[in-house]
Amino acid sequence: MKILFTVGGSQAAVFGVAPLAAAARSAGHQIMLAADEPLMAAAASVGLPAVCITSERMRYGQESMTATARLDALLGLTANWTPDVVVGGLSHVPRVLAAHLGIPYVRHIWHIAPMARRDRAAVAELRPELERLGLDELPEPDLFIDLCPPPIRPEGAPAARAMRWVPRVSQQRVEPWMYTRPEGRPRVLITAGTRNLMLDTPGSSLRKLVDELTATGAEVLIAALPEAAEKYGAELGDVRIGWIPLDVVAPTCDLAVHHGGATTAMTLVNSGVPQLIIPDNGYGKAVAEAVASAGAAIVVDRNRPQEGRDPDEVIAAGCREILADPAYAARTRALAAEAATLPTPGEVLRELEALVAS
Structure with a gap:
């Protein structure tokens, strides 16, 4: 055939x-x-x-x-x-x-x-x-x-x-840190997929988000195109940034912050990783709302700012909530288990x- x-x-x-x-x-x-x-x-x-x-x-x-x-x-x-x-x-x-x-x-x-x-x-x-x-x-x-x-x-x-859903992404040489969960600290992944160079947060301050996350003791990874790593890597502090095979690293993560791409969201669901999603278009918003409806994500809509609250703080607070509440991970794992059938x-x-x- x-x-x-x-x-x-x-x-x-x-x-x-x-x-x-x-x-x-x-x-x-x-x-x-x-x-x-x-x-x-x-x-x-x-x-x-x-x-x-x-x-x-x-x-x-x-x-x-x-x-x-x-x-x-x-x-x-x-x-x-x-x-x-x-x-x-x-x-x-x-x-x-x-x-x-x-x-x-x-x-x-x-x-x-x-x-x-x-x-x-x-x-x-x-x-x-x-x-x-x-x-x-x-x-x-x-x-x-x-x-x-x-x-x-x-x-x-x-x-x-x-x-x-079976994860399939471009690969590179796998290093031990990619498949090894850090001891005694959560791991947070940030990505904007392959369509954008870098995640565009409502407050336009990715460095501030990185600082907020590292202040909680989390290790931060940024999965990005090589050109993004070259352009922004020096500005983002002590993080690993570059092309990271998402299917390899996802099972080691406790939280992912991303743009609402379907491939990204489904790969994370497949690994039972709760998500904070900042949609970058209407389709991303639909993806975000669908995953959130299962209790597996928090959505921060850049087009609907919360009155009186700094957008960066809204994102950081959402990240802290997911990391502190094991119910998000439990609901995501339940969704993953059903998808695996x-x-x-x-x-x-x-x-x-x-x-x-x-």
Whole structure:
């Protein structure tokens, strides 16, 4: 079987499909990942064969701006490498491709934020591409795979095949401090993911947050892009900063402060780490509120400051609360345990195989 995986946007999309793609490859299937140029390095870092279909990163919510170029690139790819099934994500362009080829389409996403309105708008914007290919309408996905654990799925989310979240990130040489919990002190991780150089706190004072945390006796790690470490490392005091494999270090942490990325949040949930989330966009806010609804996080919304309170102090107080109250860790571990009961990528792959066989 030949499976075409398609992603766009951020590296998180690559890391999200990597476990299922790796399971398919290990089962003897041929796979190909079609992605944006900025995602090529991420694909290589997790061992996925990838082909570039656009030179710039696709932005969700602006699908019509790049739909023609992306679809033409996919049509060119599949003229020479004909898949038996297409696996797509938030974008609906791969759904157009599958309908044109007359093969099954599988949607593979985190349904952690309400998307019905955006989906309807995106499908409407693709009407010119449908007409160009002689298609009347887009069929529903033949299989919908959701990485979001049921307890934190949004209300009214469509029925889906839940799949266990398996962390997959770019790696580097692992050092003992990455997998060893410090003795006698908590460990706090701060990260802004791969989209931003550094976490933008409401008070714009990451150094102040670091100082507040170290004052409690905590060890502070900052997982950041190499260029962020070079630019800001000297300003942040006695912390470890740089590219840190999140899946390795997460089990050693007592708290994580981050921007609301789905990959970041799910990797931390998987390791039972409570979170303080400062969303950097609407999607991050949805992620934050979902994790908080399970009692596994505190949300600090930069757009809704608490009257009379310094934003930096609000963040610091939230960190102190999580570190002092074991209930946050207990609730996060309970969520992790429930998520661990979901079908593995290998189990879900069998459903995909049956879909193609039928």
